[in-house]
Amino acid sequence: MRFYEKHILPGLTHLTMSQDQLLPYRQRAVSGARGRVLEIGIGSGLNLALYPDAVDQIVGVDPSPELLQRAAQASQGLTPTTEMIEGVAEALPLEDRSVDCVVATWTLCSVSEPEKVLTEIRRVLKPDGVFRFVGHGTAPEPGVRRWQRWLTPAWKRCAGNCHLDRPTDTLVEQNGFRMKRLDTGYAKGPKPFVFMYDGQARLY
Numbered sequence: 001m002r003f004y005e006k007h008i009l010p011g012l013t014h015l016t017m018s019q020d021q022l023l024p025y026r027q028r029a030v031s032g033a034r035g036r037v038l039e040i041g042i043g044s045g046l047n048l049a050l051y052p053d054a055v056d057q058i059v060g061v062d063p064s065p066e067l068l069q070r071a072a073q074a075s076q077g078l079t080p081t082t083e084m085i086e087g088v089a090e091a092l093p094l095e096d097r098s099v100d101c102v103v104a105t106w107t108l109c110s111v112s113e114p115e116k117v118l119t120e121i122r123r124v125l126k127p128d129g130v131f132r133f134v135g136h137g138t139a140p141e142p143g144v145r146r147w148q149r150w151l152t153p154a155w156k157r158c159a160g161n162c163h164l165d166r167p168t169d170t171l172v173e174q175n176g177f178r179m180k181r182l183d184t185g186y187a188k189g190p191k192p193f194v195f196m197y198d199g200q201a202r203l204y
């Protein structure tokens, strides 16, 4: 398994996450970000070049050294200062109230403990900070949900702990955030994999 995670999964993650259809979601997630940004589960750094000029520092956190190395390469030549930290979003190595914005793109589906991650995001965000997220999650139709529940145990083993059946909106709203914007809907692809939650939330 370690061989797969070290040598196969990083390249596969980069390839699947580079799909053109994800670009508009990424652009929406980062547009309006400013100041000091924390990106959890930064992966290969596919959002880095999209941040607006108002961002002056980007801190990326990810447990995969291989993906962080790719993100560090992607950060070369960018205007904001960047720092890549190996770690998990369940225990963020940052001070309380120290970031203006937290970005998570297709990360809430993959973390081990989403409630703990949201508690950490609340801790590190400044009081007027914004949590910007995009990811797939629970579909509205019971039939698709059944498939999501059925596929997830096998899928998460080959896709870096990616869960298809997480109710992203409920998780965010029940863990101390109020939704500022939320758009949902299917992207192109097999339904259990592509029901997207695209939103912004603030602290209560």
Ligand SMILES: C[S@@+](CC[C@H](N)C(=O)[O-])C[C@H]1O[C@@H](n2cnc3c(N)ncnc32)[C@H](O)[C@@H]1O
Pocket (backbone or CB within 6 Å): 013, 017, 040, 041, 042, 043, 044, 045, 046, 061, 062, 063, 064, 067, 087, 088, 089, 090, 104, 105, 106, 107, 110, 111, 112, 113, 160, 161, 162
């Ligand atoms: C599907 S990839 C998305 C990568 C990137 N956010 C993007 O949009 O291309 C999920 C990412 O979450 C990271 N991840 C998994 N568990 C994590 C955790 N507990 N804390 C932070 N990141 C995690 C993975 O290493 C991977 O980079």
